[in-house]
Amino acid sequence: xxxxxxxxxxxxxxxxxxxxxxxxxxxxxxxxxxxxxxxxxxxxxxxxxxxxxxxxxxxxxxxxxxxxxxxxxxxxxxxxxxxxxxxxxxxxxxxxxxxxxxxxxxxxxxxxxxxxxxxxxxxxxxxxxxxxxxxxxxxxxxxxxxxxxxxxxxxxxxxxxxxxxxxxxxxxxxxxxxxxxxxxxxxxxxxxxxxxxxxxxxxxxxxxxxxxxxxxxxxxxxxxxxxxxxxxxxxxxxxxxxxxxxxxxxxxxxxxxxxxxxxxxxxxxxxxxxxxxxxxxxxxxxxxxxxxxxxxxxxxxxxxxxxxxxxxxxxxxxxxxxxxxxxxxxxxxxxxxxxxxxxxxxxxxxxxxxxxxxxxxxxxxxxxxxxxxxxxxxxxxxxxxxxxxxxxxxxxxxxxxxxxxxxxxxxxxxxxxxxxxxxxxxxxxxxxxxxxxxxxxxxxxxxxxxxxxxxxxxxxxxxxxxxxxxxxxxxxxxxxxxxxxxxxxxxxxxxxxxxxxxxxxxxxxxxxxxxxxxxxxxxxxxxxxxxxxxxxxxxxxxxxxxxxxxxxxxxxxxxxxxxxxxxxxxxxxxxxxxxxxxxxxxxxxxxxxxxxxxxxxxxxxxxxxxxxxxxxxxxxxxxxxxxxxxxxxxxxxxxxxxxxxxxxxxxxxxxxxxxxxxxxxxxxxxxxxxxxxxxxxxxxxxxxxxxxxxxxxxxxxxxxxxxxxxxxxxxxxxxxxxxxxxxxxxxxxxxxxxxxxxxxxxxxxxxxxxxxxxxxxxxxxxxxxxxxxxxxxxxxxxxxxxxxxxxxxxxxxxxxxxxxxxxxxxxxxxxxxxxxxxxxxxxxxxxxxxxxx
RNA sequence: GCGGGUGUGGCGGAAUUGGCAGACGCGCUAGACUUAGGAUCUAGUGCCUUCGGGCGUGGGGGUUCAAGUCCCUCCACCCGCACCA
Numbered sequence: 001x002x003x004x005x006x007x008x009x010x011x012x013x014x015x016x017x018x019x020x021x022x023x024x025x026x027x028x029x030x031x032x033x034x035x036x037x038x039x040x041x042x043x044x045x046x047x048x049x050x051x052x053x054x055x056x057x058x059x060x061x062x063x064x065x066x067x068x069x070x071x072x073x074x075x076x077x078x079x080x081x082x083x084x085x086x087x088x089x090x091x092x093x094x095x096x097x098x099x100x101x102x103x104x105x106x107x108x109x110x111x112x113x114x115x116x117x118x119x120x121x122x123x124x125x126x127x128x129x130x131x132x133x134x135x136x137x138x139x140x141x142x143x144x145x146x147x148x149x150x151x152x153x154x155x156x157x158x159x160x161x162x163x164x165x166x167x168x169x170x171x172x173x174x175x176x177x178x179x180x181x182x183x184x185x186x187x188x189x190x191x192x193x194x195x196x197x198x199x200x201x202x203x204x205x206x207x208x209x210x211x212x213x214x215x216x217x218x219x220x221x222x223x224x225x226x227x228x229x230x231x232x233x234x235x236x237x238x239x240x241x242x243x244x245x246x247x248x249x250x251x252x253x254x255x256x257x258x259x260x261x262x263x264x265x266x267x268x269x270x271x272x273x274x275x276x277x278x279x280x281x282x283x284x285x286x287x288x289x290x291x292x293x294x295x296x297x298x299x300x301x302x303x304x305x306x307x308x309x310x311x312x313x314x315x316x317x318x319x320x321x322x323x324x325x326x327x328x329x330x331x332x333x334x335x336x337x338x339x340x341x342x343x344x345x346x347x348x349x350x351x352x353x354x355x356x357x358x359x360x361x362x363x364x365x366x367x368x369x370x371x372x373x374x375x376x377x378x379x380x381x382x383x384x385x386x387x388x389x390x391x392x393x394x395x396x397x398x399x400x401x402x403x404x405x406x407x408x409x410x411x412x413x414x415x416x417x418x419x420x421x422x423x424x425x426x427x428x429x430x431x432x433x434x435x436x437x438x439x440x441x442x443x444x445x446x447x448x449x450x451x452x453x454x455x456x457x458x459x460x461x462x463x464x465x466x467x468x469x470x471x472x473x474x475x476x477x478x479x480x481x482x483x484x485x486x487x488x489x490x491x492x493x494x495x496x497x498x499x500x501x502x503x504x505x506x507x508x509x510x511x512x513x514x515x516x517x518x519x520x521x522x523x524x525x526x527x528x529x530x531x532x533x534x535x536x537x538x539x540x541x542x543x544x545x546x547x548x549x550x551x552x553x554x555x556x557x558x559x560x561x562x563x564x565x566x567x568x569x570x571x572x573x574x575x576x577x578x579x580x581x582x583x584x585x586x587x588x589x590x591x592x593x594x595x596x597x598x599x600x601x602x603x604x605x606x607x608x609x610x611x612x613x614x615x616x617x618x619x620x621x622x623x624x625x626x627x628x629x630x631x632x633x634x635x636x637x638x639x640x641x642x643x644x645x646x647x648x649x650x651x652x653x654x655x656x657x658x659x660x661x662x663x664x665x666x667x668x669x670x671x672x673x674x675x676x677x678x679x680x681x682x683x684x685x686x687x688x689x690x691x692x693x694x695x696x697x698x699x700x701x702x703x704x705x706x707x708x709x710x711x712x713x714x715x716x717x718x719x720x721x722x723x724x725x726x727x728x729x730x731x732x733x734x735x736x737x738x739x740x741x742x743x744x745x746x747x748x749x750x751x752x753x754x755x756x757x758x759x760x761x762x763x764x765x766x767x768x769x770x771x772x773x774x775x776x777x778x779x780x781x782x783x784x785x786x787x788x789x790x791x792x793x794x795x796x797x798x799x800x801x802x803x804x805x806x807x808x809x810x811x812x813x814x815x816x817x818x819x820x821x822x823x824x825x826x827x828x829x830x831x832x833x834x835x836x837x
Numbered sequence: 838g839c840g841g842g843u844g845u846g847g848c849g850g851a852a853u854u855g856g857c858a859g860a861c862g863c864g865c866u867a868g869a870c871u872u873a874g875g876a877u878c879u880a881g882u883g884c885c886u887u888c889g890g891g892c893g894u895g896g897g898g899g900u901u902c903a904a905g906u907c908c909c910u911c912c913a914c915c916c917g918c919a920c921c922a
């Protein structure tokens with residue numbers, strides 16, 4: 001055979017025609033040795049697992065349950081990138097190990113398939129988003145299967161399947177019935193180019209996240225979910241979760257609980273009062289002015305005639321600024337006096353009311369009492385506009401800067417002399433007694449805007465009647481299916497394309513004959529991903545979302561692995577829905593994800609994020625054909641700790657392949673027979689390293705320390721090469737340990753070792769603690785903390801004996817010449833340190 | 838600015854309770870086998886060195902018989918939030 005095969009480097013390849021052709025046809029520039037022919041082996045076992053449904057989960061078995069979950073993938077048109085297999089391999093290793101340890105493992109996958117890209121594609125090309133999505137799913141599915149993940153494919157779910165979104169709609173109805181879904185007129189991010197409203201998180205730097213189109217503010221009637229009703233529980237229940245601390249902190253900040261007081265101020269010459277929220281009610285005597293947000297409804301009413309022009313100019317100026325500009329350019333404080341005065345409830349002093357955009361309408365009540373002496377923002381503002389600064393807490397220098405620390409109160413009548421905490425509670429008592437205010441907890445978290453003006457999403461099951469009332473679609477009419485539409489274009493009015501589908505949108509009540517119109521908004525993409533992990537447990541249930549008995553068996557999820565990009569939104573929304581479902585008795589746990597882990601990112605070779613524009617994207621398909629899925633899995637786990645972001649390295653990938661080749665050659669000869677190194681003898685030279693390896697790999701995998709577990713397996717293989725023979729039970733034990741990482745190759749070796757059944761349910765190896773200790777141990781001899789000699793002694797040598805042995809050692813004596821021994825520290829089985837001078 | 842995190846060879850990274858820094862892999866050097874090698878095998882590989890040894894975990898200081906690990910301080914980088922009253 002005379003092909004030119006790039007990087008061809010094993011003469012024996014030429015004799016294997018089948019191998020040549022595969023490699024030749026794929027044209028990969030991989031480094032293939034004939035010893036381990038991955039293409040054939042991987043296909044063979046993927047077919048075997050599929051045909052035998054090897055990884056089918058028995059919902060109600062007697063085994064202990066283990067639920068391993070991957071984050072719900074969005075099947076994009078680009079297919080898988082090398083970042084996907086990192087998290088998926090980690091969960092797959094756990095799933096495979098747990099199965100071998102005798103657990104009943106739930107390890108499912110599915111598709112979060114609604115979303116803007118499919119709709120954009122449909123608009124751009126006139127094709128159906130459904131077909132496009134279906135094709136993308138097929139690509140993802142093929143790629144995932146080629147990586148050898150042990151999913152139970154009978155549990156595959158798809159958010160765009162009416163049998164699935166029937167229950168998404170059902171949950172929405174329940175939220176609606178429990179007053180947690182409501183309609184409100186809110187200023188939303190209207191993107192004219194996309195013809196849709198975007199959530200805050202979809203707007204980046206004033207442009208749409210997808211497409212980078214400009215975004216403007218526009219008031220619109222929207223569906224909202226009252227997540228704020230759960231703010232406190234979402235916060236406190238974080239405590240018991242085994243999640244990364246940084247992530248919990250992000251959620252805490254997002255929820256942003258702050259404790260303080262609401263204080264009511266009257267306005268001079270008006271009957272109306274306004275309230276402010278403050279975390280420092282103790283500084284009320286130091287409040288010298290008040291500020292309202294530009295959107296505050298009272299501004300028009302209270303502005304005096306001579307300030308009218310100035311205020312209107314200011315409001316206009318602010319309106320034309322985007323949110324970004326308002327916050328970003330906020331280095332310099334701006335604002336205008338309204339001409340009106342508030343009355344400080346505690347001392348009756350007049351406080352000018354200003355308008356300024358450093359106060360946000362969306363937080364608290366949209367108005368503040370300004371205490372410039374003890375708040376940095378107020379201080380800065382007061383300096384700019386020369387407003388009075390009155391010290392009420394001693395300890396700082398208010399000539400220089402605001403003092404926000406603790407201290408003794410001054411100029412504060414009944415608070416004088418008190419510290420911060422005492423003063424706060426005393427002031428709250430006073431406010432409550434005099435009906436001027438009350439204790440109050442405020443959250444930064446806002447209600448969830450739960451509507452998108454799009455076609456490709458779950459229809460919201462609500463009908464608006466001509467009499468102005470609205471009702472939910474009856475349960476027996478669910479799912480309310482998304483109608484097939486030949487043309488999907490934004491209506492242009494801000495409504496979704498569904499508004500143009502007369503047949504679908506118009507309804508008549510069969511009994512009363514009243515006319516109505518269906519809700520044309522659809523749900524945001526987050527909806528389907530809020531509960532998918534529940535459906536996996538009972539995916540074909542026609543009567544309910546899932547059998548409560550099955551949910552009880554499997555929840556909470558034992559381990560959930562995915563990227564940190566979902567740290568806040570997805571995880572908070574899913575927790576919210578889960579708590580709601582708990583309240584209405586659907587699920588029996590308060591939290592869905594007991595343990596969560598964020599995998600790091602895989603960067604391009606230049607240590608930059610992989611992106612098409614940089615041309616540094618690595619395609620898993622290429623690696624699977626050149627090096628094999630097992631190599632890719634092994635490499636991604638060996639690169640570094642799972643949570644680190646590490647750059648891709650082709651050399652490192654080659655190294656992983658080399659290790660698998662070394663393992664293969666340890667067991668299998670070129671003629672495919674077993675090597676004669678594997679014997680039935682009970683050799684002892686590998687005892688210690690074998691048992692160490694079993695122990696370390698088991699513990700490391702359990703703790704997601706795959707890189708160190710793999711390195712221990714490399715140590716074992718190196719020792720095996722040095723040994724004369726390998727006892728068969730060690731040889732088998734090692735293949736089992738490696739099988740979660742490199743399942744195809746290990747199945748093949750397992751079979752060649754004479755086993756008929758799949759390795760997937762072979763018992764996980766156990767280790768013998770007694771084999772880990774040796775009779776002799778090396779003790780380090782130090783003089784003044786520096787290692788000068790080493791000594792081999794029997795384990796458990798007494799302290800005194802060890803000290804004598806150490807001091808009689810020549811190499812130690814040499815360092816003690818002319819010195820007096822002050823102290824000898826002996827740590828048995830570890831070291832002796834002689835202190836001398 | 839605030840909150841969280843990370844700094845260890847040429848590179849990715851290992852190091853129980855403070856107890857031999859650099860496991861394992863990559864890369865590199867030399868050798869062996871070879872028509873050939875980006876295969877395989879063997880040996881070596883933190884830095885400096887007058888070959889005695891000295892110095893080394895971002896910088897400086899401290900605690901200790903002993904510090905990558907504990908404390909103080911400074912610096913750099915990454916992530917999140919960004920006027921949240």
